[in-house]
Amino acid sequence: MTEAPPRVLTVAGSDSGGGAGIQADLKTMLALGVHGMSVITAVTAQNSLGVQGAWELPVEAVRAQYRSVVDDIGVQAVKTGMLATAELVETVAELLSGTNAPVVVDPVSVSKHGDALLAASALDAVRTALLPVATVATPNLDEVAQLTGIRVRSEDRMRDAAGAVLEYGPKWVLIKGGHLTGDPGREGGDQAVDLLTDGIEEHWLRAPRHDNRHTHGTGCTLASAIAAQLAKGQSVPQAVTAAKDYVTGAVAAGFALGGGIGPVDHGWAFRKARTAG
Numbered sequence: 250m251t252e253a254p255p256r257v258l259t260v261a262g263s264d265s266g267g268g269a270g271i272q273a274d275l276k277t278m279l280a281l282g283v284h285g286m287s288v289i290t291a292v293t294a295q296n297s298l299g300v301q302g303a304w305e306l307p308v309e310a311v312r313a314q315y316r317s318v319v320d321d322i323g324v325q326a327v328k329t330g331m332l333a334t335a336e337l338v339e340t341v342a343e344l345l346s347g348t349n350a351p352v353v354v355d356p357v358s359v360s361k362h363g364d365a366l367l368a369a370s371a372l373d374a375v376r377t378a379l380l381p382v383a384t385v386a387t388p389n390l391d392e393v394a395q396l397t398g399i400r401v402r403s404e405d406r407m408r409d410a411a412g413a414v415l416e417y418g419p420k421w422v423l424i425k426g427g428h429l430t431g432d433p434g435r436e437g438g439d440q441a442v443d444l445l446t447d448g449i450e451e452h453w454l455r456a457p458r459h460d461n462r463h464t465h466g467t468g469c470t471l472a473s474a475i476a477a478q479l480a481k482g483q484s485v486p487q488a489v490t491a492a493k494d495y496v497t498g499a500v501a502a503g504f505a506l507g508g509g510i511g512p513v514d515h516g517w518a519f520r521k522a523r524t525a526g
């Protein structure tokens with residue numbers, strides 16, 4: 250009999266286009282060799298052009314999915330993504346306060362196209378209920394601005410933003426600098442720079458910035474990859490470093506689909522191995 254792989258749960262929204270959300274999470278988990286499971290919080294009608302519709306699930310449906318997975322199968326790491334409303338944020342935070350597994354919180358609030366994925370009224374619940382249960386929180390620069398009021402336009406400022414997020418209680422924060430693109434008034438340019446810190450250690454993660462517009466799903470992919478590596482027993486800095494390598498490869502291989510922003514390639518390593526073989 251084959252030994253079961255580590256089990257990882259994503260609590261997130263469905264992206265019908267397959268590039269972000271639950272779909273990105275489960276593909277990432279397969280690519281990294283863990284067993285992926287899901288609690289769906291919301292369903293979106295979404296494609297490369299944007300989000301055409303979104304419907305959240307009832308709280309009971311979210312609770313029931315969670316209990317089904319945790320009570321029978323068990324989890325070795327959890328990742329959260331789109332939670333849509335204050336009520337769902339509070340419910341998920343309460344469920345997760347009862348787990349010993351590491352929790353990666355991606356505080357998803359806006360899609361790459363600027364569509365809201367979290368009600369403005371839910372931000373307080375993210376700050377006071379969800380961030381305190383996070384082992385690692387992974388806000389992008391827009392989410393950092395919403396949560397802390399700090400607008401990051403330089404790497405130095407990422408340190409201030411990290412400190413402000415840590416005040417809400419996550420053990421570690423990964424400030425993602427993907428949006429630091431070298432626009433006027435912003436640093437960035439040829440590197441995609443993220444800062445991981447627990448307030449004591451500081452790890453700067455730098456990777457080549459790929460000039461590829463097909464980046465739909467980067468944040469979901471990175472957070473799921475971190476959860477997968479944590480489930481394998483890696484430390485937070487090891488897991489984030491490995492996850493950064495995986496997302497960098499996925500961005501490099503991102504492809505055009507539809508008429509807008511295409512997805513990163515979750516299967517890039519398989520495809521590369523096949524081509525090499």
Ligand SMILES: Nc1ncnc2c1ncn2[C@@H]1O[C@H](COP(=O)(O)OP(=O)(O)O)[C@@H](O)[C@H]1O
Nearest residue numbers: 389425426427428441442457458459467468500
């Ligand atoms: N063009 C790019 N090339 C390489 N890495 C990127 C690029 N854009 C984003 N990343 C990386 O992808 C990850 C997700 O970052 P980001 O795009 O900021 O998050 P989100 O998808 O939540 O907006 C980070 O590690 C970031 O540095």
Ligand SMILES: Cc1ncc(COP(=O)(O)O)c(N)n1
Nearest residue numbers: 262269270360466467468469
């Ligand atoms: C259902 C869902 N969840 C999350 C995102 C954010 O995507 P990204 O990873 O590109 O920030 C999305 N567009 N849709």
